[in-house]
Amino acid sequence: xxxxxxxxxxxxxxxxxxxxxxxxxxxxxxxxxxxxxxxxxxxxxxxxxxxxxxxxxxxxxxxxxxxxxxxxxxxxxxxxxxxxxxxxxxxxxxxxxxxxxxxxxxxxxxxxxxxxxxxxxxxxxxxxxxxxxxxxxxxxxxxxxxxxxxxxxxxxxxxxxxxxxxxxxxxxxxx
Numbered sequence: 001x002x003x004x005x006x007x008x009x010x011x012x013x014x015x016x017x018x019x020x021x022x023x024x025x026x027x028x029x030x031x032x033x034x035x036x037x038x039x040x041x042x043x044x045x046x047x048x049x050x051x052x053x054x055x056x057x058x059x060x061x062x063x064x065x066x067x068x069x070x071x072x073x074x075x076x077x078x079x080x081x082x083x084x085x086x087x088x089x090x091x092x093x094x095x096x097x098x099x100x101x102x103x104x105x106x107x108x109x110x111x112x113x114x115x116x117x118x119x120x121x122x123x124x125x126x127x128x129x130x131x132x133x134x135x136x137x138x139x140x141x142x143x144x145x146x147x148x149x150x151x152x153x154x155x156x157x158x159x160x161x162x163x164x165x166x167x168x169x170x171x172x173x174x175x
Contacts, residue, residue, distance in 0.1 A: 006086040006094040009078060010056055013063070016077045018051040020070045034069040035062075075104055083134075098134050107131035115151045 021031050028047035035042045040062055049055040058066075067074040079087060083098035089110065095103075102108050108131050109118035119127050135141035 004086075006088050007080055007097075008088045010058070011053065012080050012087065013058065013066075013077050014050050014053060014055075016072075016080070017047075017066055017070070020072055020077070021047075021051075024070060026070075031066075031069065035065050038065045038069060040065040075101060078104070096134065102131065102133055108133040115148050116155050 017031075021028070026034070027044075028051070029044040031047050032042045032044045042062075046055070050058065063077065064074055067077050070077070079097045079101050081097075083096060083101075085097045086094045087097045087100045088094050089100055089103075093110075095111075099108075103110055106122060106126065109115055132141060133144065135144060
């Protein structure tokens with residue numbers, strides 16, 4: 001199902017907090033007290049302001065505490081559960097929540113990003129894992145794989161040139 005509406009991060013988080021809080025049988029006051037016990041000084045009115053859209057931002061500490069208190073993975077508060085829902089990554093850039101979820105988890109970079117830079121900031125034991133982002137069709141997936149392969153091919157060439165250059169430098173230094 002195609003969605004026209006684009007959700008913002010704060011609006012999505014507010015909606016998800018309200019949904020999860022109610023599913024857990026918590027009042028706004030219960031949630032505020034649980035957050036306070038975790039070191040986040042919220043009042044019932046703070047919860048209400050967030051859920052009603054009157055609070056436009058939260059800190060990372062507050063986001064993680066909300067996830068902890070509500071017993072939900074932080075990513076599931078940040079993103080809508082509907083994988084086709086459009087989600088604003090940055091002002092002017094909206095992608096499906098499925099794509100954004102994979103980006104947040106480190107499975108793939110945003111469109112047109114440098115794959116090598118993206119993978120280079122991962123822990124070494126995670127580098128090289130290949131996850132394919134969702135594609136509209138087979139051709140879209142093929143183009144994405146081809147672009148990634150081209151970037152990897154260039155990186156491999158640079159690495160090989162660097163290794164041979166370093167070997168020549170070592171041999172000269174030994175002479």
